[in-house]
Amino acid sequence: MSEGMALLTIFVLAVFVGFEVISKVSAVLHTPLMSGANAIHGVILVGAILVTGQSDGTAQLVLGLVAVLLATLNMVGGFVVTDRMLEMFGRGRRPAPRPPDDTGRGT
Amino acid sequence: MDFGYLVAAICFVVALKGLSGPKTARTGNLIGAAGAVLAVILVLTGEHIEHRAAILVTIALGAVAGVLSARRVAMTAMPQLVALFNGVGGGAAAIVAAVELGSVHGRGPLVAALFTLVVGSVSFSGSAVTFAKLQELMTSRPVLFPGGPLVFGALIAVDVAACVVGYRVQDNGPVELLAAVIVLLSLVVGILFVLPVGGADVPIVISLLNAFTGLTVAASGYVLGNTLLIVAGTLVGASGTILTRMMAAAMGRSVASILFGAFKGGSTAGSQAVSERPVRSAHAEDVAVLLGYARKVVIVPGYGLAVAQAQHTIHEMVEALEARGVEVLYGIHPVAGRMPGHMNVLLAEASVPYHQLKEMDEANSELPSTDVALVVGANDVVNPAAKTSPGSPIYGMPILSVDEARAVVFLKRSMRPGFAGIENELLYSPKTTLLFGDAKDSLTQVLQALKSL
Structure with a gap:
């Protein structure tokens, strides 16, 4: 199998995993889920580092560093803001007088 | 190297899976973050990378900016x-x-x-x-x-x-x-x-x-x-x-x-014209009486509540009502606020007990037996046009049927239509009372009036 074909295979399989992993999500979790997925594509930072580290000339270096900056903002900011949202869910839940298994209903 | 990437990829799958369940969401997010950090370390150490110092400084700058903006x-x-x-x-x-x-x-x-x-x-x-x-x-x-x-x-x-x-x-x-x-x-x-x-x-x-x-x-x-x-x-x-x-x-x-x-044409545009029809507006004291002598109250919070930072005031008012023996619930529309789930985050921030928050379907089954539905800074999510007028841009959107409650109180800043820009017939209904003003000021006044009831 050529390298291109191998990468394409990985792509197609990942599409199915992506569809499967999100089956049914309560509306309450839509925002944090979007925000978390948003943080994950911040991994473009890896690409930005590769391009910068193998750059050729000042223009490419500067562009690469801009990409590194933007990607870091996406990744770090994304994970932190998602955690902050989810932390608040946790805080609102604890004082509830109901048993904890009640929280599993998806709200 | 490649094995490390595989571990990071698994982290991301686990993270997405975790984020889709309420119990596992926070852990899921942290696992995703761990995968991302691992990937960055791998690429910086394993690949042939020049300008390492410049890259590291830039990452540090981006990380500080990211954390600060996300925290603040x-x-x-x-x-x-x-x-x-x-x-x-x-x-x-x-x-x-x-x-x-x-x-x-x-x-x-x-x-x-x-x-x-x-x-x-x-x-x-x-x-x-x-x-x-x-x-x-x-x-x-x-x-x-x-x-x-x-x-x-x-x-x-x-x-x-x-x-x-x-x-x-x-x-x-x-x-x-x-x-x-x-x-x-x-x-x-x-x-x-x-x-x-x-x-x-x-x-x-x-x-x-x-x-x-x-x-x-x-x-x-x-x-x-x-x-x-x-x-x-x-x-x-x-x-x-x-x-x-x-x-x-x-x-x-x-x-x-x-x-x-x-x-x-016509879609979310709606009408921006404010109609001249009469509405029944009331004072905070009247609203306090209405709420204080009710048996069951359902509160429908919207973005206006959040803008006025009135989450804490409404929580106080609910405690005052409960002290009088009134049963109080919050009816949360899935898209209340500006994003799905946004309102739950905002109310959780104000330490509103989780068991008082009812999802739309549950709230709708409570509304016919409700004495007063109190709509605070919401409009589109309670607009009956979504059920009754097929021409309306929001037609078909599931709504909270506050029109089924015995009385409806709107706390609104003005008669301006909601985010979707559509007029709400319910505002002109004979069972509707309006209290104009900033949500926080209005709620504070109602709270004062309740205490002296």
């Missing part, structure tokens, strides 16, 4: 920040593609690089417009101009043509110039793509652009021959697409009608 942002401004983070991610992918464009070999990677250039730029400028709409730097209403769809279509055609030229001339042509043209065209396409979308639908567009950015990351992974980027980007692209459809379904709309509905 008000909970009400959360949707804008997510849009912003998504946009810069798309921008980063586009830059990576632009730098690589001159040195890619083979047809597949070239197509992938051009795709990333286009879609990354669209995601960047589109997210910028959603940011401006949500931050109210510009009108949140749909922006339409004559010939808009034509201009939009023509621009896309020119953009694709530029890509085809780029594909043909690749090695022996002015690659930099072409890349600049493609980026410029795509930025305009992104702006025109989001401008016609009405305020209430903006979060769904953010989710869609999020999926776009995911796909560009996957494509740049193909260009760079990096499997982790392919897996992570594709995961986000696929799950983001599903999430976009789920969000649209929660609003009773299809994704297509959200994106292109405004072109057909």
